[in-house]
Amino acid sequence: MRQVPNTASLQIKWATDDWENLAAFALRRRVFCDEQQLFEADDRDDLDENAIPLVAVTLSDGVPNEVVGTVRINEDRTERGTWWGSRLAVEQRYRSVGGVGIGKGLIRLAVSSAHARGCTRFLANVQKQNLLLFRRLHWHSINEFEWHGVAHHRMEADLAFYPPCADPNVGFFSSFKGAA
Numbered sequence: 001m002r003q004v005p006n007t008a009s010l011q012i013k014w015a016t017d018d019w020e021n022l023a024a025f026a027l028r029r030r031v032f033c034d035e036q037q038l039f040e041a042d043d044r045d046d047l048d049e050n051a052i053p054l055v056a057v058t059l060s061d062g063v064p065n066e067v068v069g070t071v072r073i074n075e076d077r078t079e080r081g082t083w084w085g086s087r088l089a090v091e092q093r094y095r096s097v098g099g100v101g102i103g104k105g106l107i108r109l110a111v112s113s114a115h116a117r118g119c120t121r122f123l124a125n126v127q128k129q130n131l132l133l134f135r136r137l138h139w140h141s142i143n144e145f146e147w148h149g150v151a152h153h154r155m156e157a158d159l160a161f162y163p164p165c166a167d168p169n170v171g172f173f174s175s176f177k178g179a180a
Contacts, residue, residue, distance in 0.1 A: 009059040012069070012105040013171030014113065020055045023067035031089040038148045043087065047074055054109055054168070056090070056102045068094045069102040073110045081120035085110045088124075103130075107137055109171050111157045116164035122157040137161070 015021050025044065032043040056069030068091040076082040090102045111122045123142075126134050128151035131141065138161035141153040165171070 009062070009173060009175050010056055010068075010102070010105075011059055011064070011171060011173050012056045012102075012109050013054065014109075014168045015053040015055045015070075016169055017064075020057065020064075020067055021053055024053050024055050024070035027067055027070050027091060028087050028089050031092075032087070035092070036150075038150065047084075047086065048072070050074055051086075052113075054106055054113075054171075056094075056106055059173075067091075069106050071106045071110050073114050075114075075117075075119075079121075081118055083114040083117075083119040083122045085114075085122065085124040088130075103133065104137060105172070105174065107134075108162065109165060109168060111159070111162040112165035113168035115159055115162050116166055116168070119159065122159060122162075124155050124157075125152045126155045127152055131155075 015024055028043050032038045033041060051072040051074040053070060053072050055067045057067055058065045069089065071085055071088040073083055073085050076084060085107070088103060088106060090106075094102055111119070114122055124134075124139075125145075125147065126139075128144070131153055134153075134155050135141075138158040139155045140158070141155050144151065144153050146152065
C-alpha cells in the first residue's frame with residue numbers, strides 16, 4: 001500500500017483523461033464493493049452513462065499522480081434543473097490527512113459546477129455516518145431511508161453557499177501535509 005506523502009499538492013477537477021476515469025471506477029469499487037460491501041462485484045449503474053465524474057488527483061512536481069477521491073454528478077432525467085451527486089469515495093489512507101478535506105472539496109466542486117450549468121436544486125443520498133459532514137457544508141436532510149441495508153438521508157445543498165464554478169476542468173488546487 002502506498003503511503004501518504006509528507007507534503008503533497010492536490011487538484012480537484014472534472015475527470016478529463018481516460019486514466020482518471022478508470023482510476024475513479026477502481027476507487028469506487030474498492031470503497032463500495034470491497035470495503036463497505038454495498039455491491040457484490042461492481043457499483044456501476046445506468047447513471048454512469050451520462051454522469052460527470054469528478055476526481056481528486058495528487059500532484060508530484062505539478063504532474064498528476066494518483067486519483068485519491070471521486071464523486072459523480074448528473075442532471076435528473078425527469079426534472080430539469082435538479083442535479084444529483086453520488087458515489088462519493090475517498091481513498092482510505094487520505095480520509096484524515098492534514099485537514100485537506102478531499103471529500104469536502106469534491107462536494108464543493110460538484111455543487112458549484114452543477115450550479116454553473118443551471119442547477120436550481122442539488123440532492124444526494126448520503127450515508128447516515130456522513131450526515132454531520134454534509135450539515136457542516138450547508139446541506140439539510142429531507143428524509144431518512146434504508147438503501148442496501150444502510151441508513152441514508154436524502155439531503156439538499158444550500159446553493160447560496162456554492163457559487164458557480166466556471167471552469168471545473170481545472171477545478172482548484174490545494175496543498176497539505178501528510179503523515180510524518
